[in-house]
Amino acid sequence: MSEADQTQDAVLAALDEVVRAELPHTIADLTDLVRIPSVSWAAFDPANVARSADAVAGLIRDLEVFDTVAVAQAPIGDSDEKGRPAVVARRAAKNGAPTILLYAHHDVQPPGADEDWDTAPFEPTVRGDRIYARGAADDKAGVMTHIAAIRALTETVGRDFDLGIAMFIEGEEEFGSRSFANFLAENKQTLAADAIVVADSDNWSTDIPSLTVGLRGNVAFRLTVSTLEHASHSGMYGGGVPDAMMPLVRLLATLHDDDGSVAVDGLTSHEADVPEFSEQQLRDDAAVLDGVSLIGRGPVLSRLWNQPTVTVTGIDAPSVANASNTLLPKAAVRISARIAPGQTASEAFVALEKHLRENVPFGAHIEIDDVDFGDPFLVDTSGWAAVEAKRAMKDAWGAEPVEAGIGGSIPFIADLVREFPDAQILVTGVEDPDTRAHSPNESLHLGVFRRAILTEALLLARLNNRVG
Structure with a gap:
C-alpha cells in the first residue's frame, strides 16, 4: 500500500470514528429541529419558519468556522412581499483551496391528518433503525448532514483549514422557492462557489448510495372549467345543460392513453440507459393495491426518470357531504406535470395549454392560472467534483454508488445554474425508498444518515487538500 493510500485510509478511519461518536449529539440536534413545525405554506404560521431559521443559524454559529452567519429574506418576484427566512454563511478559502456551497432546506411539508400518522408528526419517534417525524428526512436531515460533516472535519483537522465553505439553508423549498432567484442575486458573493452540494435527494437503498444525475422538471397550474353563470337545479335542467364537472372529467381523460402514458403532443421523453428495476419492486415501493395495474410504457425507471407525467393533485368542488342536487357552474383542478430532461418547462x-384548449368539450370555458415552472436538470458526471463525490460515497458506504435519475423535481437548480454557470452541482441526500417524504410516517434511516454524514465529511476533507 502506498503512503498516499495509507494517508487516505487514516483520514477515513479518523472521520468515521468522529461521526460515530458524535451521532447521538447529531440526532439530538435533529430532533430539536424537527419539533419546530416549520411548514412554509401560506396557510401555516410563518413564525415557526422564522424560529426554525434562528435555530439553524445558532447551530451554524456554534461551529465557529464561518466569517459571517445571517438570517435573510428576499422579495418574491417584483412584489414587496418577502419570502420565508433562509440562513446564509461563508468562510473564505485560503491557499488556493476551492469553495464548496452546501445547500439544504429547513422548511417542511404540511403534516396532513394526524390520524394518518402512527405517532405525532412533529414528535420524533425512534422505532427500530428509523426515526419518524415530518421533516426527519426531508430535509432537516440534510441540514444536519452539513453541520455534522463540518463538525467531523474540525474535530479531525482543526478549525484553521483551507477549504472555503458557504451554506445556504432555504426556508421555502416546499412552498415553491418563490424568492429563490432574488435571494441568489442579492447574496451572490456570499454563495459563490466552485462546487455546490444539494442535499435533498435519496439513495438507491439503505446499503447503496446514489448520486442524482437527472431530475425531471415540473409545470403546475390551476385549470378551471365553467359552463353556467350560476348553479341550476339538476332535475329541472339536467340532461340538457352540461354541468362543469362533465366537460372537466372528459377533458382530463384526454391527457392519457389507454395504458396511462401521457398523450399530449409536444411533451418529450429523454433517451438514456437505466438500471434494471422490476415492476414488482415498483409495486412494493409505491404500495400499489392488489389488482391495480401499473401505467406507462418502456423500462420502469425510464417511466419514472425520463418520461413526462400529468397528475391531478387537487380538486375544488363540493364535498360529497355537501353535495346538493345542482348542476355545478364551475369546477377547478390543480394539474402537476413532470417534464423529462431535455425540454424546458415553458x-x-x-404544449399542455394547446392540448387543453383544443380538446375542451361542449364549448366549455376554461381558465389557466397560478402557473409554476421548474426546468429539468442533467449533471455532468465527468467533472472533478462528481468524481470526488462518488469516490467518497464508495469509501463511506463500502458500495459503488448508483448514478440515478429522480422522478421528482428541484426547480431551483436551474436558478443555481444560471447564477453560477461555472459551478459543479452535486445532488445528494439522506432518503431511501422507505422514507415516504411528503407522506404520513415520513422517516429517516439512521444508518443512511450516518453514512451520508461520513460521505460529506470525507468529501470536505479531500477538497481541503485540493489546490486549483
Missing part, C-alpha cells in the same frame, strides 16, 4: 406548458 415549452412543456405551451
